[in-house]
Amino acid sequence: MSIADERLAEAPMDPEEAARQRRQRRDRIGRWLVPLVVGALAIWGWDRIVVVNEIPHYILPRPGLVAKTLWIDWATLASSLIITLKVACAALLAAIIGGVGIAVLFTQSRWLEMALYPYAVILQVTPVISIAPLILIYMDTVPAIILCAWIVAFFPILSNTTLGLNSTDHNLRDLFTIYGATRWQRLRFLQLPSALPYFLGGLRIAGGLSLIGAVVAEFAAGTGGMGAGLAFRILEAGYRLNIPRMFAALFLIAGAGVAIYALTSFISHLLLRKWHESAIKREV
Template identity: 55%
Template sequence: MIRDPLKLILPLAVFVAFIAAWEISVRVAAVPPYILPAPSLIASTLKADWPLLSASLLVTLKTTLAALVLAVVGGVALAVALSLSRIVEYSLYPFAVVLQVTPVIAIAPLLLIYMPQDLAVLVCAWLVAFFPVLSNTMLGLQSVDRNLLELFELYGVPARPSRRARIRSRLKALWYLRRPAALPAFLAGLRIAGGLSLIGAVVAEMAAGSAGAGSGLAYRIIESQYRLNIPRLFAALVLLAALGVALFLVLSVLSRFLLRHWHESALPRGG
């Protein structure tokens, strides 16, 4: 249920006005379709080429979701290891930073040389999505109130604890204290990683497409550009944008569902 209808009405009104202005401008100025197609032509092209574009959409969607799942699993696991051990943090975190700051467009051609095309595209998408999950989860795990940690250890560790008791206490603190505190930061990183995994998949598909291979939406964009099939190019762009928006909305709904009863970011304003 939408509490404020303006949140839905205003964006829809602006979007409809933009599409109408686009359609009218193209028709009045008689702009050729190979320069700027009208929205009606893009819609008809999307309908006519749907078998081809839907298959490419499925390829890109599979790559994006697989990269996002791998980024979540790897990012959370490494964040937990880094938060529990300073030695692991000092040893591995710089390498994660190096992977993040290196442009994926520069890595993609090398991966396409050393790996099969599908695997190279997946690795590129994973590299882009991995660091936001890692950094945000680490931030959440390390942002627990120190007083609460000390109180937790005070009640959970005996006077002369053994090494096993200390490890058990740290694991309990991780599960019962650090995990809930890190959830909002993790979900924020997950929303960022969702969009970045799609970007990484598109960049890698473009690199693969320029080498004469590929079947995702990015490859269809390059193919349409070479053939001057601009309406199909715009149709593929529309599908990419719709995929990105749908992914963001799903992750936003998941975030609100998990935080709706206890975190300030998900509580109704003024309530």
């Protein structure tokens, strides 16, 4: 290190820069700390309300009791959670295959897109809860629930991927034409990579929706079927006025939703971090 460099290192930092760095440090910690504090305060407030108003635990349990129920009933609840997650994952996987597959077919044939896209929209805007009872009549419970979750989850993947496949740079399209690219080469080397960020955006939405679809379909299936997913547990606990267990199951569903979102976001980050603007952190 030369003398000039040492002087530079010792020199006091520009006050504006120093303030910016302090702000960044504060933001980094605050991003985690502030939501945690808010959560803790809400739980504390909930506990106080129950205690002060002397609300019985079969109406509103104290948060401690919910945590205890989660612990005691863990074996039952966890096996239900796994059933719901399996259904949601199966639906999501089918949504990815179906959504991307249909989107690719649509870009290969405009006629097919014109013929079928309106019906995909109709399927999407019809509330799944109103279709579910019918599907449950015609199919066994588990495939019916998967189908319901699929109906909800596949549309964002289809519409996003279709948009992405059609959003290729027009100059690159010309370049592929000039170099005599085949249909397959155009799809493989131009359209699919262009569509990747759009697809991943759809995937993040579809991940959450597949869980919602699974839970809604389980509710529609009710306790009559062979269902033993989390929605079944909530219904069952509700009939028995086991309110703490209802809360415990609710927290598990929310946790599962967060986990799916985190996972799809992470996958998206891994796939895009090298080249896409959304995954690049600005220097300043």
